[in-house]
Amino acid sequence: MLWAALAVLAIAAAMAVVAALFQDHLASENQLFSTSITTAIYALLALLAALVIARHPRTGWIALALLMASYLSWLVLIWVDPGWRNDEPYRRVIGLITVPAAVLLHIGVLTLAPLRATLWRVMRIIVAGCSVGAGLIILALIAADDSFFMNDGGVLLGVLILLALFGTVMVPVAGAIERSTARDTQESDLDLKTPVSLTCPRCSAAARIDSNTDATCPACALRIRVTIEEPRCDCGYLLYNLDTGRCPECGEPDWTALPPPT
Numbered sequence: 001m002l003w004a005a006l007a008v009l010a011i012a013a014a015m016a017v018v019a020a021l022f023q024d025h026l027a028s029e030n031q032l033f034s035t036s037i038t039t040a041i042y043a044l045l046a047l048l049a050a051l052v053i054a055r056h057p058r059t060g061w062i063a064l065a066l067l068m069a070s071y072l073s074w075l076v077l078i079w080v081d082p083g084w085r086n087d088e089p090y091r092r093v094i095g096l097i098t099v100p101a102a103v104l105l106h107i108g109v110l111t112l113a114p115l116r117a118t119l120w121r122v123m124r125i126i127v128a129g130c131s132v133g134a135g136l137i138i139l140a141l142i143a144a145d146d147s148f149f150m151n152d153g154g155v156l157l158g159v160l161i162l163l164a165l166f167g168t169v170m171v172p173v174a175g176a177i178e179r180s181t182a183r184d185t186q187e188s189d190l191d192l193k194t195p196v197s198l199t200c201p202r203c204s205a206a207a208r209i210d211s212n213t214d215a216t217c218p219a220c221a222l223r224i225r226v227t228i229e230e231p232r233c234d235c236g237y238l239l240y241n242l243d244t245g246r247c248p249e250c251g252e253p254d255w256t257a258l259p260p261p262t
Contacts, residue, residue: 034078042071045105052108059108066101073097095142103135110168113175120174127167134160196226 045067053060073094107128115121137157193210200207205219211228231239233247 031078035075038071038074038078042067045101048105048109051112052105055112056108059104059111063101063105063108066097066104070094070098070101092142096139099135099138099142103131106131106164106168110171113172114178115171115175116178117174120171120178123167123174124171127164127171130160130164130167134164194228198224198226200224 046064049060049064049067051060052063077090077094110124110128110131113124115124134157137160141157193212195208196211197206197208199205200217200220200222202222203217203220205217207215207217207219207224209215209224209226211226213225215224216222217224233239239247
């Protein structure tokens with residue numbers, strides 16, 4: 001899906017170039033420009049939806065379906081008889097499809113950052129609530145012409161959008177902060193100074209040394225160091241004894257491909 005979205009972006013760029021180079025020979029250069037811009041925007045949104053699908057398939061697929069319906073609606077508005085552009089009910093239908101798609105995709109993107117601390121989780125819920133509230137107000141503005149939504153609702157809408165934008169930046173920052181400290185804070189049952197029995201590679205004498213410390217062979221004084229490192233995901237989650245190929249904390253696949261401990 002990611003490659004498909006990149007291919008769509010390339011096609012959109014090609015359409016824009018064609019419209020720019022041959023605008024004197026095309027009767028529909030405005031439609032080409034509009035289509036290329038719309039296609040590029042929705043391809044980027046589809047990339048986000050693909051990331052959400054990897055973590056939350058149901059939410060991601062619903063968001064992607066709504067995005068595709070919204071995209072096709074915009075294409076109809078761009079290319080079909082211009083009379084459609086003045087059709088108020090049709091424009092409302094586009095809005096009623098696009099807004100839920102954007103809100104659902106935004107919530108899905110917020111869940112991509114693994115958060116453990118209660119404070120950050122509450123903040124994410126608040127941000128998602130602001131997104132839902134802003135979407136409901138926009139839908140009300142589209143569906144009804146009411147003085148409340150045009151006046152007080154407009155102020156509330158601006159506040160909710162600002163809070164949602166601020167939270168959208170803060171959530172991944174909070175996730176990055178937690179990942180940077182998770183490696184040192186997660187509890188482990190393994191003592192990193194576990195005694196290890198081995199044979200000296202030079203004199204073949206039996207030796208027993210502590211791991212992760214500098215030691216010497218009792219017979220020939222060869223310096224020996226045995227390092228033990230537990231398998232951890234990039235997010236810091238301890239992967240010991242897991243029987244799945246996906247980190248349960250951040251959802252990152254193929255963690256078994258990490259270098260084996262020594």
